[in-house]
Amino acid sequence: MKYLFLTGLFALALIRSSAQGNYDVAKIPEDLKRDAIVVIRNEEQFFDIKSLGSGQYDYKVAITILNKAGDDFAEMAEVYDKFSSVYNMKATLYDASGKKIKDYKSSDIRDQSLISDFSIFEDNRMKLLKFVSLNYPYTIEYSYSKDYKGLLSLPSWRDLKGFGVAVEQSVYTIQKSKNYQFRYLTSANLKTDSVAIGEKIQYKWKSSKVPAVVSEPLSIGLDNISSWVKASPNQFEYDGSTGNFNNWQNFGSWMYSLNQGGNKLPDATKALVQNLIGNAKTPQEKIRILYNHLQQNTRYVSVQLGIGGFRPILAEKVAQVNYGDCKALSNYMKALLNEAGIASNLIVIGNDMPSLNPNYSSMGQANHMILCVPLEKDTTFLECTSQYDPMGFIGYSNADRKVLMVTDKGGKIITTPAYQPKDNYQIRKTKITLAEDGTGILNLKSKYANAQFEENQRMMLLEPSEQRKRLIENSNIPIDEMISFKYEQPDKTLPIITEELNFKTNQIFSKSGEKIFLTINQVNKREHVPLKVDNRKTFFAVPFGYNDEDEISYTLPKGYSVEFIPKDISIVSEFGSYSAKFANKDNTLTYIRTQTMNNKKYAPEKYNELVDFYKKIFQADKQKAILTKTL
Template sequence: MKKKLLLSVLLSITGVCGYAQGEYDVSKIPANLIENAAVVIRNEEMTYEVKGLGSARQDYKTAVTILNKKGEGASNMYEHYDKFSNVYNLKATLYDAKGIRIKEYRSSDFKDRSAVSGGTLYSDSRIKFLEFLYASFPYTIEYSYSVDYSGILNYPSWNPASSWAMAVEQSSYTFKIPRSFSFKQLNSKGLKPDSTSIKDVMQYRWSCAAVPALVHEPLSTGLKEVNPWVMLAPDQFEYDNSKANIENWKNLGSWLYQLSSGSQTLPPPAKLKVQELIKGAKSPKEKIKVLYRHLQENTRYVGVQLGIGGYTPIVAEKVSAVNYGDCKGLSNYMKAMLQEAGIKSDLVVIGNGLPSLNRKYASMNQANHMILCVPMEKDTTWLECTSNYDPTGFIGNDNSGRTVLLVTEDGGKLVETPVLSANSNYLKRSTKVNLNEEGNADIQIDTKYANAQYEDRIGLMLIEPVTQHKSIMNSLGVPNMEISSLKYTQPDKDIPLLNESITLKSSGLLTGGGGKLFIMLNLLNRQENNLIPIEKRKTSFAVKYGYLDEDEIIYTIPKGFKVEFVPKDIVIDSEFGKYTAKVVAKDNTLIYTRSKTIINKQYPAEKYNDYVAFQKKLHQADKQKSILAKIE
């Protein structure tokens, strides 16, 4: 009897283990989720319970199948923490393709390191992480952990299908909060929670299942248009002994203003320096330029993020003493210098490279940067205080055209930063090509880059000449070229304009035979043809920024040849932009002019193939050739 009972127990245990081992068998993933996927989220469960204004607990568990090498980036577990959070109950398991357990990991297997980046001097942020190493695809990793919070600024978001080539079998987010607390919510279209009330706690649960993987779509504005997501934010919180009500942007700005209040006092020597610098300035504009240049020449960016210090600027007196600071500290220091000069300014909270702040949803996690705004009677100057070379008033493409938060004594105010128009982001190039009958050429190229194109190019002026030459050799595309000289200049430090001058020699510019020579007219700035149509595209698209390119190339015809053929003028006009090209034969020259304007706005997915067709037309137009014939 005992033997039968023991056998029965053993069979039962074996059956349970066998089921557990096969739970993550890759063959169990539905075929439609395997398609286009490199990663499949098998099961994800996140629970976040708010216990007080400054306390909460999060429990997280997930199982992720890595189908191939392209998905390896999703195979590691990382969790950030600081002195206001504690990560514990760390567990992980590795499974092979059949769902058989390969290895188990305990808390001691997880590594712990500082989250400080190269540009950060002080930070209390750390990371618990585990890097899974397994050479045979596919495999599955399962891990879980808990976090206790003793300070709250934000509530976690939920974004289960966050990457291209990622599918989701099932995922859920459970959010618990006392009934007496209020919060705000944003979510993907049509997503609704299951809500229940348990005594004095409200519970909300969002879930999704069978979310297919999407193939990467060029120029996409993001997956949030098509995949499920939720963002939550508190209306009140407590963090590092500071309490705040952020039901709206005005309140959030008031809290930030209080954090920075009193931090703009300069030491006496710094005050004297400010007065010395501005004594010859004849207008507020001139004073701003002089002080901004002083900031750039005498300070450097260093990240400082300790507790509430991640949101409180370093006092101006400290920055003056050490000559460094983060974006908050440097902006606040500039504010202090302007204050000494009798000029009012406001700190600005902005999402650098992020979407505009949502006007109806005040939260701390929509911004990552601080700049300075100097309102004047007739215009406004915006200052990027972390840059050592940006012109006064130039804040870069990633900060332009954004809804931002002014931190004022009257609270937060939402305003818009200036928009960089396509015509202002220009490239203007003049090229002279002296040809001989062998197709060899002496070439002089002079180019002006403005605003966003200046920003993309200014780095070349700041690097070593050898690296400059390598970059030009790789980018110009002129056959068999040899650079004779290369020079970058910025004529006025207060204007975002870069001049580039290149002198070079080339061979093989002319092709043909039998007394005929062919010239590819657009020598330097041809449109690439790297986009292909996408049927049933899912996401909208946009270019990085709108711009205007204007090229003029003057070819001096080789002796003994005449112009036999010039192509017709081309005009391509579209909602995406405009292109014109023409060539004129004059005396012993061919003068080729080309203009291309690209409009920057967000286009719906169904217009993408029209955009591809537009780009293809430009590509074909840039292949125009003229024919030279030998004079008999």
């Protein structure tokens, strides 16, 4: 008996020792700790599709937080609504050696609403636990289960959760009945294992020993280097609605069916429409009048209630309350146009997301809705959530994307208009009057269009006091005295903003004896060059293509003339082009700078070439003229 008792104690101690050793940081391979802020020790994601409209998701993960930069990963957070429930949540904190520090109780887990500032109807909630440790490294482990009532989509999976994240092991399994049909996409070269287990089939994907990737400038994501899976049902049931997602045409048919009967307007609104367009001569005039009416009389709010997250609020309801989400406002505009005898189509789009995959239809590739008005000789797209955008301007984050047009015959993939670099322009003329003491008076007149209109639109909408404050804070030239400033949108039908600034500065050039050394480009110059990245991993792109044209004319101080000006400069690459021209005539020094950048996706190995291109521009923008005293 004594022998058995001691053997039992030894076995128990061995089990405890083994458990503690599982998360010992010392056991993480050095190549996984290199460049990492966290290491995913083990992740298990299991989704069991129980029927057309139900499923169970089981999730378990252990993450080692190596330093303070990784604290954002130290939380358990899961969203649910009336069509899902989260339960069986467990969480544990371990120290660096893998010793258990704390088991969290259910009372430690917050259950909070996810109603956002712009939402008034939303049933999403979150169960949240934030882990806290003052000592690094530490490890968190948590798990939970989630039941779904309605399957519009299936959980996705990715091994790399972000930059600075390494992975020891991550596994994703989908289990389904033999008769259930679904589709999936995977990253290149990711192996799919499938096995039949009784009446079920399991699909499994796994990843192991993946080192962290350091954050890279201008990166467009980790898709090309991470392992990932996206999955979607074919037939589905959700909130009393059924449909089929096996292609975009059927997807569009489902969206169209959700809005059946939703375009009716109250009689008073119909009469208002007819009164508004009474004197309009063309369809374009009618569209403009009704779009202006929409902007002036409605506001955006989010609605996320069950199928209401996908079905627009009835047009007659929007007419009564004067608010709605992107679906409701787009549908309301559609109803207004219909009353005016103009046909239009709802557009499902991924705002600031990649284009829809034409060969793979699924929920989750889009997050927004706009409106398309196809006329005989022109097609107009309308962003119905903005109270300030001109008619036809949908914003850079909606431009040049494959989107889904919803028609009575189903969905159709089309492409939204593209804004080329020449369309996203900034044109600026600057006059600078120099004084011998180094001070200057500046007058800047700028014009911003399309994507650059978007960048400056918020500035135009600020109060003058806030405009003044930001101008002084953000000016490349120190502002000694702000004389005047003005922002305008001269033509409300065009996405163009004008800006005029007048100010004094006391730091415009340097002086040595009777010579003045003047950096010629004062207002739009490259201030730094990014570092080169050896063995870059991710693709990159500039935020948007653009064209900047700057002309600066200097009135020289009395008694001074130009002794030296640089030669003209021209730089051309696949990323864009740059030119600088210098001229001196009648005591006026003139500088003309043009830079065009292309918005394309570039392979990782091209990045250092971009740095070289920027370096040449940086040097060109530092060119100086020499003025000498003649009297």
